[in-house]
Amino acid sequence: MLEHRTKVLQVSFLAIFSAFIVEIAFGIAEDSLALLTDGIHALLDAIVTLVLLLAARLALKPPDAGHTYGHGKVESLGGMIGGIAIFMIACFFIYESVTRLQSPPTIVPGLLAIVGGIYTIGVDVFRIIILGRSVRKAGGLTVRADFYHALMDLGSTVIAIAGIILVSYGFYQGDFAAALVLGALLVVLSVKLVYRAALDLTDSISPALVASARKAALTTEGVIDVGAVLVRRSGETYFADVTVSLRGDTSFERAHKTSTDVEASIKSVIMGSSVTVHFEPDWDGVPLDSRVHEIAADTDGVRGVHNVSTHKTGGRMFADLHVMVDRDADLGTAHRISEAVEGKIHKILNIEHATIHLEPFVNVPETFKIKDTEAEEKIRGMLERRPQVRKIGRIVPLYFGNILKINIDCSFDGSMSIENVHDLTSEIEHEIRTEIRNSVITIHPEPA
Secondary structure: OHHHHHHHHHHHHHHHHHHHHHHHHHHHHHOOHHHHHHHHHHHHHHHHHHHHHHHHHHHOOOOEOOEOOOOOHHHHHHHHHHHHHHHHHHHHHHHHHHHHHHOOOOOOOOHHHHHHHHHHHHHHHHHHHHHHHHHHHHOOHHHHHHHHHHHHHHHHHHHHHHHHHHHHOOOOOHHHHHHHHHHHHHHHHHHHHHHHHHHHHOOOOOHHHHHHHHHHHHOOOOOOEEEEEEEEEEOOEEEEEEEEEEEOOOOHHHHHHHHHHHHHHHHHHOOOOEEEEEEEEEOOOOOHHHHHHHHHHOOOOOOEEEEEEEEEEOOEEEEEEEEEEEOOOOHHHHHHHHHHHHHHHHHHHOOOEEEEEEEEEOOOOOOOOEEOHHHHHHHHHHHHOOOOOOEEEEEEEEEEOOEEEEEEEEEEOOOOOHHHHHHHHHHHHHHHHHHOOOEEEEEEEEEO
């Protein structure tokens, strides 16, 4: 696409520069101020096209250490310089037109002036065709800007030809009147060009565009609220920086997915944009148990948290939770971690007291390679010695490195309370761990 844009702009530059040479030469030969004015306009458009050509090359360079947002502002800077130049020269021709209108010469522009104007019209039509095709095919602000310039060139040249025709019919002020109209048109266009470039350079952005980005973020699943939405444009690329609020108990994986969805939503309304999403926790409406879990899990040294419960007694809040620490940690280290968890919960949530049950954490691999038959027989013998176990189901001991993952299915009297079943399975797990070191046990109880 870049090669296509630069090639089209190169052709456009050569075409409009040739129009400048023809109009200046024929304008001097025929002493046509309107044609000379349009020739100078063609020169300025050639300069602007050259700036756009250079900008197309520079603006699409990748970001570097000194230009982290890329080089897109070069295009805006070139537009401002071109707009100021057009404004100054347009003012000069307005002055010349007013002066000559007061004492117009009687020289009638001849055939060369009309031929020069017709040639320029042909050039403008040619540029409009090739630039219009490029806009539809490859897009790009540089090509689009030159397309608009070509449309303005066509209009200004038509006005110049009209002035020449008026002079040929005896209305000698017509050439200067046409130049005056052209000068005024150029002043308006140059002011608009400078204004738009200034808005671009000062990072001015359409409020409607910002509103559409905010709406796209807010309607994304998982987003509770949207904070700051910052949008700026550099060349052809819009950069959006958005802050969204997610539930405080949202997992990092889920938060990342939501931020990815927000990015996609904004890109669907701002085409070709580069989006950065920041997410912040929002604890409003989040259950207290979830907040306790999040705070405990975020404490240094904690490897896992489960069985969190909170309750209120006598107007004061209490919490109970199981916290897993590294199995090789000594009691002193584990106790310091427990105190750190309790301190954070009290400070952040104003909970009176947190009862923490410490457990060893064993990192269980995702895959096991060897089935340990010897361990299976040993475990079956332990279960057979317990009369409460009515039936022994599957025993699956899977060995990996120094970890033995044991899954056990066994049946108990269906009338036993779940509390008694839990106590019994805990005893069995403890017995197995005493006999088989580095084992991780899961017992699935079923009614007989």
